[in-house]
Amino acid sequence: MILKDGWALLFFPVIIFFVYFFIKKDLSSGIRFSSRELVKSPKRTLRLAAARNLFYLRLAALTLFLFALARPQSVSEETKIYTEGIDVVLAIDCSGSMRAEDFIISGIRQNRLEAVKIVVENFIRGRKGDRIGMIAFAARAYTVCPMTLDYDWLVENLERVKIGSIEDGTAVGSAIISSVNRLKDTEGKSKVIILLTDGINNAGRISPLTAAEAAKALGIKIYTIGAGTKGLAPYPMRTPWGETVYENVKIEIDEDTLKGIADETGGRYFRATDTESLKEIYKEIDVLEKTKVEEIGFRRYKELFPKFVIFGFIFLMLEIILSGTVLRKLP
Numbered sequence: 001m002i003l004k005d006g007w008a009l010l011f012f013p014v015i016i017f018f019v020y021f022f023i024k025k026d027l028s029s030g031i032r033f034s035s036r037e038l039v040k041s042p043k044r045t046l047r048l049a050a051a052r053n054l055f056y057l058r059l060a061a062l063t064l065f066l067f068a069l070a071r072p073q074s075v076s077e078e079t080k081i082y083t084e085g086i087d088v089v090l091a092i093d094c095s096g097s098m099r100a101e102d103f104i105i106s107g108i109r110q111n112r113l114e115a116v117k118i119v120v121e122n123f124i125r126g127r128k129g130d131r132i133g134m135i136a137f138a139a140r141a142y143t144v145c146p147m148t149l150d151y152d153w154l155v156e157n158l159e160r161v162k163i164g165s166i167e168d169g170t171a172v173g174s175a176i177i178s179s180v181n182r183l184k185d186t187e188g189k190s191k192v193i194i195l196l197t198d199g200i201n202n203a204g205r206i207s208p209l210t211a212a213e214a215a216k217a218l219g220i221k222i223y224t225i226g227a228g229t230k231g232l233a234p235y236p237m238r239t240p241w242g243e244t245v246y247e248n249v250k251i252e253i254d255e256d257t258l259k260g261i262a263d264e265t266g267g268r269y270f271r272a273t274d275t276e277s278l279k280e281i282y283k284e285i286d287v288l289e290k291t292k293v294e295e296i297g298f299r300r301y302k303e304l305f306p307k308f309v310i311f312g313f314i315f316l317m318l319e320i321i322l323s324g325t326v327l328r329k330l331p
Contacts, residue, residue, distance in 0.1 A: 060315045102229045172204070
């Protein structure tokens with residue numbers, strides 16, 4: 001138990017004075033006699049002793065009220081979480097080409113980004129003990145979610161990844177460097193970037209292969225995924241009348257660069273035309289070396305002052321009732 005507002009106990013000397021005052025005060029009678037010999041000492045009984053010490057009930061009530069004012073709390077804490085896992089950053093392309101609708105999920109045609117988000121969410125939900133972060137990129141990269149073990153929060157942030165949220169383009173090199181920055185100071189022996197894109201690097205100041213060399217120097221493995229069907233893909237277009245029509249568009253993927261990134265860092269390249277390619281990545285991650293990671297947990301408090309208030313009122317009411325009935329004193 002801890003006291004949230006322990007300063008309230010500074011008033012405890014007032015309680016001590018209260019005790020001293022009532023012990024010294026003559027509460028036995030309001031009638032004065034010239035000599036004690038005129039009044040014989042009453043026979044000591046339990047009732048008389050209780051009457052003389054009745055003020056201790058009020059003393060107990062005041063003490064309980066004082067402790068209630070100090071806000072006693074019980075602590076239920078989980079200060080640290082230890083688990084076995086790896087450190088993973090998911091780098092997701094959210095450029096305009098990801099609008100192409102060449103993925104089928106549960107019989108429904110989806111654009112590439114929405115399909116990837118569904119698969120990535122399932123991947124996150126299936127992890128246990130892996131610390132995961134998320135990067136989104138188009139013409140530049142930004143952090144969607146820092147490294148965490150809170151998968152619910154990670155999935156909530158995944159919903160924020162939208163096409164058009166940043167200027168269009170495909171900055172693969174920037175995405176790798178941003179992911180590396182998230183992993184370089186972590187303690188995991190196994191550090192992995194899963195980079196998914198459907199285009200060719202055409203933005204950013206950093207070459208993808210140069211970024212891959214930086215990742216390799218820090219012992220970070222990169223799995224690259226080229227998302228999208230080979231050949232033409234249905235792409236939604238808006239007509240001048242506000243209607244949506246589909247045109248078959250060829251979207252190029254720089255597979256050579258993606259393979260080079262993976263080979264440079266000891267990873268592997270996948271072509272994801274459906275969810276099966278992504279599942280292969282997850283199997284590959286499962287065999288990676290695991291290491292113990294630590295994350296600060298949460299501390300929860302339970303307020304205990306209501307119990308002190310209730311017992312304080314019980315003692316106070318008991319003192320009032322007894323002093324007015326069976327232990328009543330006559331002046």
